[in-house]
Amino acid sequence: MSDSSDRIVLRDVKRVSGETIDIVIEDGRIAEITAAGKGNGQLLANVAGAYVSSGWIDMHVHAFPEFDPYGDEIDEIGVKQGVTTIVDAGSCGADRIADLISDSIRAKTKVYAFLNISRIGLSRIDELSQLEWIDKEQVKQAIAVYEDFIVGLKARISRSVVGDSGLEPLRIARELSDDTGLPLMVHIGSGPPDIQEVIPLLQRKDIITHYLNGKTNNLFDAEGHPLQVLNDAIARGVHLDVGHGTASFSFQVAKAAKRHGVGLHTISTDIYRGNRLNGPVYSMANVLTKFLSLGYSLEETIDAVTCHAADWLGKPELGRIQAGDAANLTLFTLEDERVELVDSEGERRVANRLITAKGVVTGGEYIECEVRA
Template sequence: MEFIWRNVKLLDRSETVDIVMDANGRIAELADACTVTGGRMIDCTGMYASSGWIDLHVHAVPGLAPYGDEIDEIGVRHGVTTIVDAGSCGADRIDELAASRAEAKTRVLALLNVSRLGLQRVDELSELQWIDREEALQAIARHPAFIVGLKARMSGSVIGNSGLEPLRLARVLSEESGLPLMVHIGSRPPGVEEILPLLRERDVVTHYLNGKRDNRLFDHNGEPLPVLMEALDRGVRLDVGHGTASFSFEVAEMAKRWGIRFDTISTDIYRGNRLNGPVHSLSRVLTKFLLLGYPLEEIIAAVTSRPAGWLGRPELGRIRVGEPANLTLFEVSDRPSELLDSEGEKRTAGQTIKARGAYINGQYFAC
């Protein structure tokens, strides 16, 4: 049976369309609006469709505390068709995360924590012996399509007395495996001026809008640090990674003022900040960037085509007849939203982005 999203807006077209999915879950047609009949139909008047949202930084192992959650609770139930677990598991438990995909409706990819322990502890890089090169390479070999990068959390509470050595070891592992690094920046030590010079093209800095005054990417005048500009010149990417403690409206305005744009917008979501805030959902995080004055097209690209390109899976970031339907249905309403950043600052958005549905693997999920 065909499934039809009727009279829906696309960001790259001036006219609305009917999106027709066939019985095999492929896009059969992008037809003129309100011309297709038959099959199961949803009236999408006033709503947008994009390729399925990709959240490049989540924590999706429910048994891990505090950084864990159910896959579909942070995936299709919030309009996100692809999540990338960002280092919940190292080599010791990555097989468990890979196996959990069988029961999930959301597509799951992973960044392998360079510590074999992953987030079984929150100081997983404090002992260098936990960075096991052979175990990591074997895990990557077992899951070549699942593991898409490496994760190193370079905060003082994580590394203990290890200094920069965990990142140096991660750099070597990246070069051996051919996988990029995602590096978490947080509280000192080490400082961002030490971390960024070790990053290369396609590596990702997550939490780039954090408000930690002793370790952010902007100086006391709000100007970008030279080390940040040098990293961008080398092709280092910037990811939001909102999280509980890593997004500041003030710093986001500094970045926008200087034209320091995000490559990807992600949540760093887990059960605690989903239920209690300040994250709640990818929709809520996207709304913050609408409030900051970014164009809708740029915001949605940061959760579709841009992360899809970084993943080397451009098909996840487009809508094309004949390809599997991987779609998010969302609205932009004039309803106000009260938004909270990680520093406790409240702002009210005049417009709100809200996911309304997701379509993946031939199934539709209402939000």
Template sequence: MKGSLLLSNAKLVTGQTVQILIDGHGIISEFELAGSRNISFNEETAIIDCTDMYVSSGWIDMHVHAFSDFSPYGDEIDDIGVKQGVTTIVDAGSCGADRIGELEAKGKAAQTNLLAFLNISKIGLSRIDELSSMDWLDEQLVRNSLQQYASFIVGLKARMSKSVVGANGLKPLYAARAMSQAFDMPLMVHIGSGPPAVADIISLLERKDIVTHYLNGKSNNLFDLNGKPLRTLMEAIKRGVCLDVGHGSASFCFRTAEAAKLHGIPLGTISTDIYRKNRLDGPVYSLANVLSKFLYLGYSLQEIIAAVTARAADWLGKPELGRIQIGDRANLTLFSVENEQITLRDSEGEERLAERSIITRGAVVNDNFIEC
């Protein structure tokens, strides 16, 4: 950041209006409620009038596919990151041991903060049945990757649906569980069409593991035909298993989400499972679009933003990413809530007409201000 930056008259999700001064080194030097006292700045300070905008700590998308070399599950890091107001993205197992180093290098060249789950299959998403051969699971290669990229990898990823595991059933998940225990790393587990049965998958998850796609509308999901949560889901929540949305092209259903809210299922992390096709053609488009769906569902703005800030940051063990505090490096998202009708579409093709939507306006990250 070439000079200091003042964000003037921005609102917190609590409704309080604040002024935030960021110095030329990208550090928050002053953070004051509007009117509490005058913030000191000089004539070289760039001032952004944030009237009618909210500010939060930088949004975190816990499930993306950011390895642009892969198709269909790939995209450019900044196209699904800072250009959409998202300051930190977590790649959800695009790469296994074979190419995780390439993904890390791409992250270093981007403006967006990038972290990753390591696919337990060494070939990653170079093909979409990466767990159909147990020969592609190599514990020593996983160990080597975790040692070499310790600050980059946040957990292990296993995609447990029929099209991925083939005839192997639960075998890849048993292998993932063993590696998780051996290396003290949590699992993110994708659920989808069975077999394996979702109850058998969830029973193997432990505290701090993540089940992603928990609001999908497939028959092999976590709710019965009447929308009541399965006992296996309730038991997993009690064990400390985390719930992640992972919207994607096939994994978010309005009816399932409504059932979850009706039965008091706690909101975990809201993520997109975004990649090039569902960003350009929908139904995902952006993290803001996914958050708008939860606004439509009746969650408060505070609940929604916590799901992509403090809650995600706490899971990552990086609480500084989920706060706004003097002395911290600026990591912020600016957004507005627009009172205009918008048509929202889920992964089943069902559309809902919403009266409000969340729109990103900018981000401050890695000493840069990016306007959306």
């Protein structure tokens, strides 16, 4: 799409429902959606037969490359993986959020962020262990300045992060959420604090990320039944996000959740350089393939990275394919191919269907994906 005035046709592409269509793009917008073979314009090569969805949205990434271990380049975990929109999950607090925004301006991937309630963000991995690192006025000032970029607040509530601070960082986060009107994304993990104390503090539109983790302090009992605090949270409208990550996704817990009808709200990767290159995450397509292997349909799986995520963000246009909208599309294939998958617990399972990201259309440009699994 070197010339934005060209009419580009994605010919013979398939919706997730299986319907084959042509999509005509002009000046970076969807000009027409028509029957297969009927679209007029310059053909975009090598997409016939691919599936097309609205651009994938990853609700939990770490995209600030200066931080180690939890950092990566924006486009490496964005458009190169078939993901047109990422939401950085609290890499930066008020001290560095301006730097993340500066990075995002140079990227081809659309970026939003949860602001870490700790001003130091993930420059340390115990960022909530000292309450003086939570500056409420700094948080509010950052939100006022960057209101179009910040979509919520992030609090990592697990033992290694909060140390002796216990539940107090979450209580402060709740107060900040109430004061600013922004929801919380709460990371859950090893206790203390106990999960039974954490979840009741969450309200409608707040997010539990890592809800399928296999740690002892998780949301399911020994027989795989969801805890009552989880059922109550779902009834209140609390949102569930996968946040696979290095240590936060268990096939066994995911099977229990499916068996009991829990989820599926949004699938996210919690990706950063280490688990992208060395696993167990690798890519969004790899994580989506895991949910197909668990028995979710293609439509359920793709909805969890398109319309569900877009609705939570309050940007439904990001989750649809409609004439007149900006062209924001992911093209991918579904192959009958044997693949070995691994979760965060080291459990391996073999699947026979593989999702592979092929390319994205965003910002008036077609970008071929570099990640193939």
